[in-house]
Amino acid sequence: MHPMKVVIDTDRCQGHGQCAVIAPGVFAVGDDEKAHLLLLPGTEVPGCEEPTVDDAIAICPEAALSWMPE
Amino acid sequence: MALVTELDLPVIDLASAEYEADPYGTFAAARDRSWIARVGNGYGVLTHADAKAIFRHPDFRVSFNYVDRRYSEYLYQRSQSGLMNMAGEDHARLRSIASRALRSRFLDTLRAPMGEIIDGLLDQALEHEVLDLVAEVINPYPALVMAPILGVPFSDIPEIDRWASDSVAIFDITRIAKQAPRIEAAARGLDEFVRELVDDRRRNLGADVVSELIRAQEDAEKMSEGQLVMLAASLIPAALDTTRGQLGFTLESFARSPEQWAKLVANPDLAEKAVEEGLRYAPTVSGIPHAAVRYTSHNGVEFPAGTAVAIYPRSANRDPAVFADPDLFDIERDQSTQYTFGFGAHACLGAPVARIEMVEALRAMARRVASIELVGEVAHQPMSSNGNRLSLPVRITKAQAPVGGGNGPCTR
Incomplete structure (x- = not known):
């Protein structure tokens, strides 16, 4: 298993909020109408959340989410 | 706070001659005067910021309540189980599966066949100097590209197109009342075709x-067989009517702004921005219907449960608070979010397909058409519905020779 970090492209993010619906343990939409990570800065996505983050990356209408390249 | 029914709001009559002649001016x-207007039996959201807020509002849901079960139990059940009528986590899960199917690795494989199809259509269309772009390009192209998208022969396309055209009539309240048996037959035909396609692809x-x-x-x-068939069957009509409509509006915008076409010809890499600007400037979508699911409020206005509130991209996309010179078609403008694909939970799932489909069409045309100019009346469906163009008579001049540029020579 590789350590996995997820990145939000805040320029692309428009705050649709779909990531927060499908992976509420990882993403939330802030008052700035942008997605934010609920994880501590720089930390990896817990293994149990990796499938839901995959879902979130797939569902984002703006393609604003991605796994950080290793 | 004031109750929406008690406010003195502007009134927009979508059936009026004024709106038909100038929907954008009417909205402006x-x-x-107001972020919200009275429209028909409900209300319309006019500004960009309030459109976004209603799309995101937990107490407003997308609401397509067109199928009365008295007309057809089959169509009623079909619409109830559709993605538009789902919400929450179940909906998000199913959507994410569908989104995975449309990821860019797959979409990129469609670009070459799309390019071949548009080039084939242009070979015929460009034999004439004056032509109807709707008949020659805008109608056939989205139907023909369904062949590579679905992996079916071109000979299947006419029947798929007929089913799709008839089945979208469920969104037309006048047609559902008069033509329920015909619409049901089309929906059943489409569902049966897709079920067989799914069986075949499994093997x-x-x-x-x-x-x-x-x-x-x-x-x-995470998805049942029935949901798989529902998703595949719903994407077919969604891909046809709307792409035709949007391509028609976008090409009309160019035909009315020859200097913008010249920009695209000089730099076909502007095709992606041009597609976005076409979506913003001239949306094929009229209202995106929502309803308040409980007593709620927004921006100082209270809404009783059940209040119908539609979002009008033709207004929000031209809000001067967000877009400088909003009534100018400018393919080089800095893009902000346009709402033609909707927004949020029910934003158009097929948007990435529609985008590359239109981008490939514009790229091919920019290589082969040096200029484009409107030469007659544009016939269209009422602007109170999608306003789809029925004819778009233009005079074109062909590009002298295939232009290389960054896109490689035209070898076909």
């Missing part, structure tokens, strides 16, 4: 959207 006059996975849905389903194990 109302938007100068023989390929490079097409149904195979991609099956792969995504097997990855996720």
